[in-house]
Amino acid sequence: MIQAVFHKDKEDKITSFKVEGHAGYAPSGRDVVCSAVSALVVGTVNGLEVLTDATFETSVSHGFTKVNIKEPTAYSNVLLNSMLLSLEGIQEEYPENIEVEIK
Template structure:
């Protein structure tokens, strides 16, 4: 299972979906694609400071004081992961911590 934990300025992703064999897992691929898009978009399209560490089965993202642009990108990320979690609830879980305005 992929566990996604979200707070005001951090995102932590842990695990593998286990939906299909490695290299064929569309659930993992979907979460990975929108996660990488979030990181690259914040780096390339905003002036926000972002720290991240990605390795197989583990992602840590920290965005210092996200501005309106970064918040919009983060909100879009959450829409995407929530859609995946709704479609594949036994493979993806999203936990929102604090009071995010989503």
Template sequence: MIKVQIKRSRNGEIQSFSINGHANADEYGKDIVCAAVSVLSQTTLLGLHDIAKIEIDFKVQDGNLECKLPVNLSNDKRQKANLLLETMIMGIKNIYESYSEYIAIHDKEV
């Protein structure tokens, strides 16, 4: 199962997220659930780093992705981060609607 952990500030902005595990919806190389979540999350990392120019703290390993945003972002960078991150979450929730047995989402304020 893929476990998505989203940690938000009191005002609802995503501070960090992690995605761990494998869906095991099909054999390796044919698992569309894993592939979809991987593409969404890794593209978001690229967007945060390359498009929004945010120096994120991240780690990507087989079956694990972690990302933490800096605390003191400018308003412009925070707005860009919010758009990218909320779009990623919207995509993952959309996958969850069809494949809930393979994904768990925990979205909480810290």
């Protein structure tokens, strides 16, 4: 199962997220859930780097991505909330394969 955990501050801005695990929906290379989640995570991190002035740190390894936003911006928050919304949509369709949590 993929676990995605988002942390928000008092102003409801996302300050970090961690996505880890494997969906187990299908064999490796054919798992549409893992592919969708991977595309969202990579696209969001790339968007943070290219499209925003947010300061952040990443930690990435196979099946694991963690991002800490040091200085959230309005643009970074839009990107991160878009990813969160998309992951929640995947969770609705594949509840056995992904769990999304907000702290």
